[in-house]
Amino acid sequence: MKKVTIRDVAREAGVSVTLVSFVMNAKMGKDGRLDCPVNPNTAARVLEVAKRLGYRRNNAAASLRSGKSRSLAVIVSDIASPFFAEICRNLEAIAYKDGYTVIFASSEESPEKLANLIETMVGYNVEGLIVAPCLGGEKALERATGVGIPTVLIDRDIPGDEFGRVLLDNYDSGVMATKYLFHQGFGKIEMISYKLGVTSLIDREAGYSAAMEDAGLKDEIRLHRIEYDADSAKKGVIEIFRDALKRGTEAFILPTKKLAMYSFNALNVLGLNLPKDFSFVCFDESDIYDLKKPVIPHVVQPVSEIAERSFALLQRMIEGNITAEEKTVILKARLILGGRFGVRPTQASF
Amino acid sequence: MKKVTIRDVAREAGVSVTLVSFVMNAKMGKDGRLDCPVNPNTAARVLEVAKRLGYRRNNAAASLRSGKSRSLAVIVSDIASPFFAEICRNLEAIAYKDGYTVIFASSEESPEKLANLIETMVGYNVEGLIVAPCLGGEKALERATGVGIPTVLIDRDIPGDEFGRVLLDNYDSGVMATKYLFHQGFGKIEMISYKLGVTSLIDREAGYSAAMEDAGLKDEIRLHRIEYDADSAKKGVIEIFRDALKRGTEAFILPTKKLAMYSFNALNVLGLNLPKDFSFVCFDESDIYDLKKPVIPHVVQPVSEIAERSFALLQRMIEGNITAEEKTVILKARLILGGRFGVRPTQASF
């Protein structure tokens, strides 16, 4: 319950608060000694006293005075999604190593909440923002860049020169999924997607279409766009599968986890089996993909890379030395395959 | 980039900083009016000016002066686990409504990291801590209570009078799983657990055993304890299932998600099917449970209740008016069943 301040340490060590401040903020030089304009002996004494008294810096005071906070905010659209949770975990670990504290928050897909959260974060003097924007979050984000807080977008894009970006090459992921199925000897490949015009989905669709066309299978392109709401979607997929049996479809690409779940449901309803009736390439991660060996091929986002790159990018933006081109990072997705006969699932490129 | 302070607002509105401070901190009364000792007209003017100027409170300054931060820290042992992620989401939402900012962090099951994180949080002046402790985290937590920060434990227990607790009634969840299987007409029920002595598992085991004994099935109790590492565990479950077929086992209780995953794997390896060869009651949540209709019965922790209760408890601890008994909350788990014929999965009590 006691509060040990910098003055207590200074008094006890018989030096000024300035010295204590210097010592407490000194970083280790390469030679393992503190690099600050303080006599090493004095420094050692200060350190000893600080430790003995149990001194801890009051971040609020430091932040108030310096205007810096050594903290970042990460705002995702849904922290309960495994994808975002994993990103948060990685970001936290990376930032922590660099002495940053990370504040996480979730906008729950609400633009109002995003705006509020950003207000809060601004009030916290965060030095930077990493945001997976929800739909309609443009205005809220302008607020952040408006007050000069460097901001990196992940997962979803929003126009604006100020933003840094770490995004997935969704087009390529669509191509990759399709090409993999070619390699398996399939040509009658279809994709099930949503009607809503999210850019990530549109790009995946384009990748599929382009790959089909390149392979001379333009006439086999079948892109189903179903309703987003769960009940319609469920029924829609069942309907598609029923028809697909008649026309001899060999494989489906399911460009989101939810679409994959609806598809598994449809298989059950229709009494179909996976390698026998259709082949799937799914997206994201699910226990179900790993249920059988070999695992169901699925395209995943390179989570740790997203975390690393977005933190590195943000740091450079905070420092201020970065060109416009460097502010956009496009990462390739990975296709997870394998796992039969004791071989662990692995990645592949197509 | 401009910085609008409370003084700017005061000057522009022609009032003192004190008034502005009052207005900015006023809460809405039930009558929809601000409850503060300020003339409503003045207050309205201040509000208008603040908005026009784009004023935002500097939390660092407020926190420094008041010693309060209106922020909480939530430290889980693994933020990438869906269970914790969901808890974080809920906590964030609840705390947000009460004007608290929540800082999340993940100790990654490392006591050292937990200690560091707690230091950081203390430096942040957080008013309270909600922690899912990792193994060996006792000392780190003492640090928090040592400096007088109210702390609520969730998920795992650690001895100590100072802590608040919101825990699951694991014994009851074991009983519930077993009784449900009785209702299905099964008597030859077994449980697969780990050798490691985690209290939550031990309690679930005890619940199972007690329920069996109460039902006069003491001789049918079969509690398998396998190794924790993935390879041994996988093999262990396969072995158990193979033998179980011979002795006519009807059902298994799988008291963690991982154990359930190993079990599904074993079914695949042995070519077994779920309603035909065995019945399962699983724990936690997985896409696989929802794959078939009716869903595979599974016991879940009441996530939103854990979040609500732990926040409420923490608040009372912060205010300081709470008795020792009220500091421990034990919640009942829920059994999720159903979903056949268009009926959505639901809860049940046994």
Next chain:
DNA sequence: TTGAAAGCGATACCAC
């Protein structure tokens, strides 16, 4: 190398 002193922006206390 060291120290004195001026704030950072908000709140809390006291006076009016």
Next chain:
DNA sequence: GTGGTATCGCTTTCAA
């Protein structure tokens, strides 16, 4: 209802 002002703990000149 309203206003003046002394802090909170730290960083940061600037001088010594």
